[in-house]
Amino acid sequence: MDPLKQFREELEAEYQTTKKFFEIYPEDKNEYSPHPKSMKMAHLATHIAEIFGWAGFMLNSSEVDLAKGGLQPKLLTTKEDLLKVLEENYHSSIEALEKAKEEDLEPSWSLKNDGQTLSSWTKNGAIRHSLSQITHHRAQLGVYYRLNDIQLPGSYGPTADLQNF
Numbered sequence: 001m002d003p004l005k006q007f008r009e010e011l012e013a014e015y016q017t018t019k020k021f022f023e024i025y026p027e028d029k030n031e032y033s034p035h036p037k038s039m040k041m042a043h044l045a046t047h048i049a050e051i052f053g054w055a056g057f058m059l060n061s062s063e064v065d066l067a068k069g070g071l072q073p074k075l076l077t078t079k080e081d082l083l084k085v086l087e088e089n090y091h092s093s094i095e096a097l098e099k100a101k102e103e104d105l106e107p108s109w110s111l112k113n114d115g116q117t118l119s120s121w122t123k124n125g126a127i128r129h130s131l132s133q134i135t136h137h138r139a140q141l142g143v144y145y146r147l148n149d150i151q152l153p154g155s156y157g158p159t160a161d162l163q164n165f
Contacts (some may be wrong), residue, residue: 004103007127008097014134015090018048020153021141023080028049034147041144046076048086048137051091054130056096058123067114100117118156 003163022045030042037045051074055065076082105124110117142152151161 002102003124004097004100004102006108007131008094008129011055011090011093011097012051014131014138015052017153017155018086018134018138019053019083021138021145022049022079024088024145024150024153025082026145026150027078029144029148032148032162034144039140041141042075044075044137044141044144045075045082048134048141049073049076049082049085051089051130051134051137052086053092054092054133055093055127056089057093058130059096059100059104060111062107063110063112065112065115071096120151136156140154 024047026041031040032038033039076085105122105127107123108120109123109126110120111126112118120128138155142155145152152159154162
């Protein structure tokens, strides 16, 4: 199967699911975190929205250095802003994936901090990792919602909130 097509299809599915989570985002819970070492809810949701732009960013760069101002998101605290950034980032990645050729997935891409390489993958591996990050962090957001008695939308099927037991 064409890996670029597969990435577009997976990104589309994750976009649709994440959109449901953001449509019910509790703006009054921006500062909530389940533990002092956990991200605040607004930071977590912002991070999820930003990840949707990573595929496009990765295809058009060879690295990001976090200490040198790479990928500095603006904190999003409203449903409207989360949905807007999600939409923009999703479309920028889809556009980049549509323009890319399979050989564009072969070069290396690195995550660095002040010049030190933290991780390095092929661009194919880096994009795969970013898609996993969407799922991972959205699951965290689901735990935050559950701990605040917010009914969870389905991700890959119905949740207990949507079923009649």
